[in-house]
Structures are given as structure tokens and as C-alpha cells.
Amino acid sequence: MSDLNKPCIICVAITGSLPRKANNPAVPITITEQVESTHAAFEAGASIVHAHVRNDDETPTSDPDKFAKLQEGLLKHCPGMIIQFSTGGRSGAGKERGAMLSLKPDMASLSVGSNNFPTRIYENAPDLVDWLAREMITHNVKPEIEAFDLSHIHQAALMHKDGRIKDTPYIQFVMGVKNAMPADKDVFDYYVKTVKRLSPNSQWCAAGIGPNQIILNEWSVAAGGHART
Amino acid sequence: MSDLNKPCIICVAITGSLPRKANNPAVPITITEQVESTHAAFEAGASIVHAHVRNDDETPTSDPDKFAKLQEGLLKHCPGMIIQFSTGGRSGAGKERGAMLSLKPDMASLSVGSNNFPTRIYENAPDLVDWLAREMITHNVKPEIEAFDLSHIHQAALMHKDGRIKDTPYIQFVMGVKNAMPADKDVFDYYVKTVKRLSPNSQWCAAGIGPNQIILNEWSVAAGGHART
Numbered sequence: 457m458s459d460l461n462k463p464c465i466i467c468v469a470i471t472g473s474l475p476r477k478a479n480n481p482a483v484p485i486t487i488t489e490q491v492e493s494t495h496a497a498f499e500a501g502a503s504i505v506h507a508h509v510r511n512d513d514e515t516p517t518s519d520p521d522k523f524a525k526l527q528e529g530l531l532k533h534c535p536g537m538i539i540q541f542s543t544g545g546r547s548g549a550g551k552e553r554g555a556m557l558s559l560k561p562d563m564a565s566l567s568v569g570s571n572n573f574p575t576r577i578y579e580n581a582p583d584l585v586d587w588l589a590r591e592m593i594t595h596n597v598k599p600e601i602e603a604f605d606l607s608h609i610h611q612a613a614l615m616h617k618d619g620r621i622k623d624t625p626y627i628q629f630v631m632g633v634k635n636a637m638p639a640d641k642d643v644f645d646y647y648v649k650t651v652k653r654l655s656p657n658s659q660w661c662a663a664g665i666g667p668n669q670i671i672l673n674e675w676s677v678a679a680g681g682h683a684r685t
Numbered sequence: 686m687s688d689l690n691k692p693c694i695i696c697v698a699i700t701g702s703l704p705r706k707a708n709n710p711a712v713p714i715t716i717t718e719q720v721e722s723t724h725a726a727f728e729a730g731a732s733i734v735h736a737h738v739r740n741d742d743e744t745p746t747s748d749p750d751k752f753a754k755l756q757e758g759l760l761k762h763c764p765g766m767i768i769q770f771s772t773g774g775r776s777g778a779g780k781e782r783g784a785m786l787s788l789k790p791d792m793a794s795l796s797v798g799s800n801n802f803p804t805r806i807y808e809n810a811p812d813l814v815d816w817l818a819r820e821m822i823t824h825n826v827k828p829e830i831e832a833f834d835l836s837h838i839h840q841a842a843l844m845h846k847d848g849r850i851k852d853t854p855y856i857q858f859v860m861g862v863k864n865a866m867p868a869d870k871d872v873f874d875y876y877v878k879t880v881k882r883l884s885p886n887s888q889w890c891a892a893g894i895g896p897n898q899i900i901l902n903e904w905s906v907a908a909g910g911h912a913r914t
């Protein structure tokens with residue numbers, strides 16, 4: 457994990473949970489496509505890969521066998537790259553979301569609160585959050601906290617303080633999601649200030665959804681954070 | 686609604702959705718107890734009553750008949766007091782939560798996002814939020830926005846801008862709820878700053894849960910907001 461100390465980490469999210477080939481023919485869906493797409497990003501300088509996996513019909517899944525095959529390919533093609541698996545709620549429900557943690561990826565995403573998404577609730581009930589966090593400790597997986605709102609930064613700092621998160625949290629601000637937090641510069645600056653106040657040794661990065669991605673990367677790099685592409 | 690322009694509004698929440706007689710024998714449960722308790726607060730200077738209703742076994746309910754009886758008693762005993770009904774999620778699910786809006790109370794609480802509560806998710810799905818907001822417009826009920834997190838203030842400002850909320854939002858900051866936003870002075874100040882930036886004509890107040898209530902009232906009154914007792 458020493459790469460986390462590099463001045464600017466570029467994290468590549470090769471495949472989200474939603475876009476399909478019909479939306480963008482370039483989106484890598486099969487494990488082979490995902491490995492090759494990550495390989496290209498790795499050669500271009502990306503040091504973390506944030507990965508979701510898909511079924512053959514392109515629907516999102518939390519299937520640990522798919523994650524295992526992806527991990528195998530990534531370890532071979534991208535040696536030294538930090539592998540981060542998504543435990544996000546679009547790919548499964550309840551403990552299914554953490555079924556791949558026993559594969560011991562370097563990192564996994566961890567949502568610590570609930571919020572609204574464009575058409576539904578992003579459900580992260582307190583007991584599920586605590587279970588995922590415990591699984592990450594058990595399998596020595598560093599969590600990336602997905603902060604969809606301000607209280608999630610407070611919750612991450614609290615969970616670190618009381619031992620539910622072992623390492624200093626690595627926090628990602630997610631902005632521009634409809635019905636959650638918009639991409640707002642004043643909020644971004646306050647997020648950075650809050651991380652420095654509550655969790656001074658934390659690293660952080662920012663992810664903007666859709667057209668907000670480039671703006672968020674600019675804000676993030678200018679403020680000393682990492683970038684998500 | 687001209688009372689909203691008074692320098693400091695005192696809002697009394699006579700009965701929450703949770704405390705029972707076993708926790709506090711003074712908690713008013715029956716309609717008669719609630720009316721008399723509100724009457725006492727009204728004489729002491731409270732100008733808004735935030736009301737939940739209960740079943741005979743003390744469990745919370747959204748029953749419109751109970752709300753109608755409460756409203757009848759309040760109109761008689763507390764003439765001129767602003768009546769605010771809770772549409773909160775502890776008392777019912779889905780559209781049940783707005784069944785009393787046709788009674789045309791002066792105000793009703795409106796949650797515009799989802800968040801975690803101590804042991805569960807506080808579920809306010811986007812379509813339910815929009816339906817409750819529409820019902821409030823239909824029945825000329827002013828919403829009090831319950832801001833459990835920062836994005837809720839942004840969402841309220843957006844809903845006002847796009848017409849889903851008719852009047853300037855009246856916003857209540859709720860702090861000190863476990864797994865949601867803690868009672869944090871820096872966040873409180875940033876909430877006030879955000880309301881002034883996004884919704885400059887909004888009135889706001891603050892509610893602290895349990896032991897945080899007095900602290901929040903102090904912060905609120907000192908910053909020019911209203912108080913919830």
C-alpha cells in the first residue's frame with residue numbers, strides 16, 4: 457500500500473455498475489475486456505483499479521467467482537497495481553455485497569451511510585456497514601469510504617476512532633449524483649476541510665458522475681487529492 | 686403564517702415518535718394530553734407545535750382521524766398557534782405518511798433525502814418525497830424541511846427552484862442522531878452559511894436529539910435561527 461503515499465494517485469474505474477455496451481461500445485464487460493482495459497490504464501499511469509463485475513447479459517453482479525477471475529488477470533497483467541473491488545449496492549443486496557472480500561483485494565469500497573440515488577434509496581443499513589467493515593478487517597482489505605454526503609465523512613472518522621476501520625480512512629467524495637450531493641465547489645472545499653479536521657492523516661480523492669468527472673478531477677488535484685478517471 | 690417573521694420562533698415538539706410513558710411519565714400520549722401539553726407551551730410562548738400522534742398502546746401512527754382530533758383540540762385551545770404535522774417515517778410507510786395532509790395543517794415536516802438512523806435506514810425514496818411535496822402544494826401546507834445531512838439543504842433549495850416546493854423552504858437542521866449527523870458546531874455554522882447561500886430568504890431552526898437539544902438551541906438562537914424545544 458506504499459503507493460498511497462505518492463503525490464497523486466490515479467484511480468481508474470474501468471467499468472461502473474450501470475453503463476452497457478448499448479450506451480458505450482467501449483465499456484469493458486467480460487473479464488478479458490476488463491483486464492485489457494485496466495492494463496492499458498496501468499501503462500498510462502493509473503495505480504488503483506476500482507472494479508465492478510458483470511454477468512454475461514451485462515447486468516451487475518457481486519459473484520465472487522467473477523471477481524476471482526478478474527483478480528487473477530489483473531495480478532498477471534498489471535503487477536503492483538492496487539486492486540479495489542466494489543461492495544456497492546447496485547450489484548447485490550445484503551451480505552452478497554461482501555462475498556468477494558475473502559479474496560483479499562488490496563482495497564474495497566465501503567459506504568458508511570445511506571442516501572438517495574436518482575430513482576431509489578442507496579441502502580446501507582448500519583448493521584450491514586458494520587459487517588462489511590469487520591470483513592475488511594478480517595481479510596486485511598483497506599476500505600475506500602464512499603462519501604455521498606457530509607455525514608459519511610464524520611461516520612468514517614468515528615468508525616476509525618472506535619476501531620471499526622483499522623487504517624486511516626481513504627475517502628472518496630462522490631458528487632453530481634442526482635438526489636444526493638451536487639458537484640458544488642463550496643461543498644468540495646468544506647469536505648477537504650472536514651477530512652483535515654477529523655481525520656488529518658487521511659488520503660482522499662473525488663469522483664464526479666458523468667460530465668462532472670473532469671471538473672472534480674481538476675478540483676481534487678489542485679487541492680492535493682487524488683484523481684478518479 | 687405571519688408569525689414566521691417574528692425574531693425568534695419557539696417550536697414545541699410535544700410528543701416525538703419514540704418516547705413512551707415508561708421512559709418518561711410526562712410524555713403526552715392521548716389527544717387530550719397532547720392538547721393540554723401544547724396549551725401550556727403556547728401560554729409559555731411557543732408559536733409552532735410539531736405533532737406526532739400515537740395509538741392507544743403508545744405506538745406511533747399516521748392515522749388521519751387522530752390528527753383530525755388533535756387539530757380540532759389545538760384550534761380551540763391554542764388559537765393562532767402554527768400547527769405542524771409530522772410526515773416522518775417512524776409513524777408509517779409510503780403514502781400513509783401523508784394521509785393527514787388533506788386536513789390542511791399550517792405546516793408539515795418533509796424529509797427530502799434518506800440517511801441512516803441508529804438501527805435502520807430512514808427511507809425517503811425520491812418518488813415518495815416528490816409525492817409528499819405535491820400533496821403539500823395541493824393542500825396549501827408549508828413544508829418544514831428536515832435536514833439530517835448537508836445534501837438535504839441542497840435538495841430543498843433545488844426543489845424550491847424547480848417548483849416542487851412552493852414557498853421559500855423553512856429548514857430544520859437535525860443533529861445528534863446516531864449514524865447520521867453529529868451535533869458539531871463547525872457543521873452547524875456551515876449549514877447556516879449554506880442556507881444563506883442557496884436559499885437566502887429561508888428561515889431555519891435546529892433540533893438536537895436528547896442531550897444535544899439545549900446546545901443546538903443555544904447555537905441556533907445565537908446565529909439568528911429559531912429554537913425547537
Ligand SMILES: [Zn+2]
Nearest residue numbers: 491492495533
Ligand atoms: Zn494485458
Ligand SMILES: [Zn+2]
Nearest residue numbers: 472506542544
Ligand atoms: Zn464503483
Ligand SMILES: [Zn+2]
Nearest residue numbers: 701735771773
Ligand atoms: Zn417529529
Ligand SMILES: [Zn+2]
Nearest residue numbers: 720721724762
Ligand atoms: Zn387547554
